[in-house]
Amino acid sequence: MADDMTFTDLGCYGNPDVKTPHIDRLATQGVRFTHCYNAAPTCSPLRQSLFTGVYPVRNGAHPNHSRVYEGVKSLPHYLSPLGYRVAIVGKRHEAPASAFPFEMLGGSHGDGGKTPDGADLPLAKAREFISEDRSQPWCLVVTSNQPHTPWNRGDSSQYDPETLTVPPYLVDTPTLREAMSRYYAEITYMDEQVGTMLRHLEDLNLQQNTVVLWLSEQGSQLPFGKWTCYDTGIHAAAVLRWPGRVKPGSESEALISYVDIVPTFVELAGGTSTDVDGKSFAPVLRGETKRHNDVVFSVNTTRGIYHGSEAFGIRSATDGRWLYIRNLHHDSEFQNMVTHRDPVFASWKAVESDFAQQRVKSYVRRAPEELYDLANDPWCVTNLATKPRRHDKLTHLSARMDSWMKQQGDLGDATERAAETRQPKQKPWSRNGEYAQQAK
Numbered sequence: 001m002a003d004d005m006t007f008t009d010l011g012c013y014g015n016p017d018v019k020t021p022h023i024d025r026l027a028t029q030g031v032r033f034t035h036c037y038n039a040a041p042t043c044s045p046l047r048q049s050l051f052t053g054v055y056p057v058r059n060g061a062h063p064n065h066s067r068v069y070e071g072v073k074s075l076p077h078y079l080s081p082l083g084y085r086v087a088i089v090g091k092r093h094e095a096p097a098s099a100f101p102f103e104m105l106g107g108s109h110g111d112g113g114k115t116p117d118g119a120d121l122p123l124a125k126a127r128e129f130i131s132e133d134r135s136q137p138w139c140l141v142v143t144s145n146q147p148h149t150p151w152n153r154g155d156s157s158q159y160d161p162e163t164l165t166v167p168p169y170l171v172d173t174p175t176l177r178e179a180m181s182r183y184y185a186e187i188t189y190m191d192e193q194v195g196t197m198l199r200h201l202e203d204l205n206l207q208q209n210t211v212v213l214w215l216s217e218q219g220s221q222l223p224f225g226k227w228t229c230y231d232t233g234i235h236a237a238a239v240l241r242w243p244g245r246v247k248p249g250s251e252s253e254a255l256i257s258y259v260d261i262v263p264t265f266v267e268l269a270g271g272t273s274t275d276v277d278g279k280s281f282a283p284v285l286r287g288e289t290k291r292h293n294d295v296v297f298s299v300n301t302t303r304g305i306y307h308g309s310e311a312f313g314i315r316s317a318t319d320g321r322w323l324y325i326r327n328l329h330h331d332s333e334f335q336n337m338v339t340h341r342d343p344v345f346a347s348w349k350a351v352e353s354d355f356a357q358q359r360v361k362s363y364v365r366r367a368p369e370e371l372y373d374l375a376n377d378p379w380c381v382t383n384l385a386t387k388p389r390r391h392d393k394l395t396h397l398s399a400r401m402d403s404w405m406k407q408q409g410d411l412g413d414a415t416e417r418a419a420e421t422r423q424p425k426q427k428p429w430s431r432n433g434e435y436a437q438q439a440k
Contacts, residue, residue: 001141002190003043003091003148004226006219007036007237008167009187017164018184022195023214023239030212030241031250031285035320037296038258041218041226041233042305044093046258047143050215051075051100053262053276056299057410063304063419065427067095076101078266078273079139087129090121090143095428102141105129111145113152120145121193127200139265144193147186149221154189156181169224169232169379171356175347176222183220211268212241213261223345223363227300227336229316229325230380231372234298246285254284254292255320277408295319295400299410303419307340309333313416314366317401323380324397325370328412333364369394 007013011020012027039049042064045056051074056062060069068074074094076086080101089105105128111120121144129140146153161177164184170176194214201207216237219225225232238256240246259278266273267280283289298316302308312335313328327334338345348360371385371394384390405412 001143001215002187002217003143003145004218004220005147005187005190005216005237006222006225006232007216007235008232009184009220010216010237012239013237015165017159019158019188020191022191022198026194026198026212026214026241027239028249029243030239030248031246031252033238033240033252033254033256035253035255036215036236036238036258037234037256037298037318038218038236039297040299041228042300043091043217045299045301046218047093048074048100050258050261051094051141053259053273053278055259055277055297055408057405057415058277058408060422061094062299062415063301063422065093065304065424066419066422067424068099070096070099072099073273073275074100075139075141075262075265078262078271079269082266082269082271083137084269085129085133085136085138086140087138088141088143089123089126089129090141091145092143092428095424097428103129107143108145110148111153112150123193123196123200126197127204130200130206131204137269139269142193142197144190146190146193147183147220151179151182151186154182154185154187156185158188159184167379169359169381170222171348171351171353171359173344173347173351176344179222179344183222208243210243211265214239215258221338221342223338223342223348223359224380227302227305227338229298229300229314231318231323231374231378232380233300234316234318240285242285247287252284252290253320254281254290255294255296255318256281256284256292257296260292295397297401297404301416301419302334302336303416304423305336307335307337309335311413311416311419313412315401315405315410317397317404318374319397321373321375322393322397323370323372323374324394324401325366325372326398326401327366327368327370328416330366330368334366335364339364369398371397 012024040046048061087103090107094100105125106122108120159181161181166172219233263273263280267282300314302312316325369385370383372380
């Protein structure tokens with residue numbers, strides 16, 4: 001899994017500039033999902049929902065830097081009884097350690113280009129793990145720290161800022177282009193990590209009986225990505241290879257969520273997962289159906305994050321064609337690291353065009369409800385929530401959200417105000433491997 005990467009920023013997902021040869025090759029060997037969504041556009045709630053199969057509010061980890069409730073199970077709890085060794089290497093962002101009993105192979109939470117190359121993601125340790133015991137099956141989670149900011153890994157000279165294609169939802173400024181150059185360089189750096197891991201499988205002759213899933217995580221830290229429930233914040237790239245079972249070079253429009261991944265892996269391993277929100281999409285992989293979910297959901301909480309609003313809760317629901325967003329605190333300003341000191345966002349404020357001013361305003365001031373036609377407006381620029389002819393779509397997705405929030409125990413404002421109670425006073429992850437010590 002990558003870290004803070006918008007799903008469109010891959011060659012195999014249509015980006016004309018970024019170089020991702022290893023992930024692109026993986027897509028030619030398996031299936032590329034076009035409608036995969038994460039459950040939250042921030043790292044900690046996203047990863048904890050991914051590893052538990054339970055949406056963030058119900059598992060207790062809806063703010064960033066949070067922890068799940070005691071007793072919540074995760075991937076190792078399901079796979080270990082089935083005889084699997086279950087490990088993780090790289091970034092950790094889960095708590096408490098008892099809820100995520102992975103074998104920790106090393107690495108660190110965060111990189112920033114300050115550690116020796118590869119120290120934050122020691123793939124040699126990953127190779128040792130997968131070659132250790134050929135008689136026992138294993139599951140390995142490889143979590144890169146890239147392309148999370150500060151975007152100082154990789155070779156940015158291969159990306160000339162002046163020639164890059166600026167997506168139409170972003171305001172084209174020299175500062176943005178320079179940031180994109182460094183961001184793309186880190187994506188290519190991360191892609192090489194993927195290539196290294198795939199070569200380890202091939203060298204050890206394990207590629208034919210190993211299911212490989214690559215995920216892009218949430219959107220990048222460019223405006224309207226991470227920390228937002230727009231499509232560029234919650235839509236994810238997902239590529240899965242299953243030799244002999246999944247058709248090489250195929251594409252699936254099945255609507256899947258990160259909470260579906262645990263039950264899917266558990267089913268492939270011959271088990272069942274209980275009390276999860278997700279459901280296995282193994283039937284899609286086996287070619288038994290082309291459909292999966294009809295609606296999936298995401299949540300975002302600003303309370304308790306760095307420079308976040310006092311409270312600005314966001315909930316979203318999408319059927320893959322329409323995206324509905326409910327802003328619980330639309331009377332307040334939306335605040336985070338982007339509004340605090342992001343040079344890209346600051347550069348937008350100096351542009352006098354109507355588009356630039358509209359983009360700046362719409363980032364900090366949100367309507368109570370938003371509705372986007374993803375087929376015709378994939379960048380979520382035009383809010384259709386007040387258009388009478390779209391009332392049926394808004395009403396349907398709003399009702400689905402009401403039912404889902406009730407099922408999740410999501411009280412809206414009260415849940416947002418309680419966000420800081422879900423954050424541990426001492427974080428069990430660090431740049432120095434302390435998580436591994438606590439987990440042991």
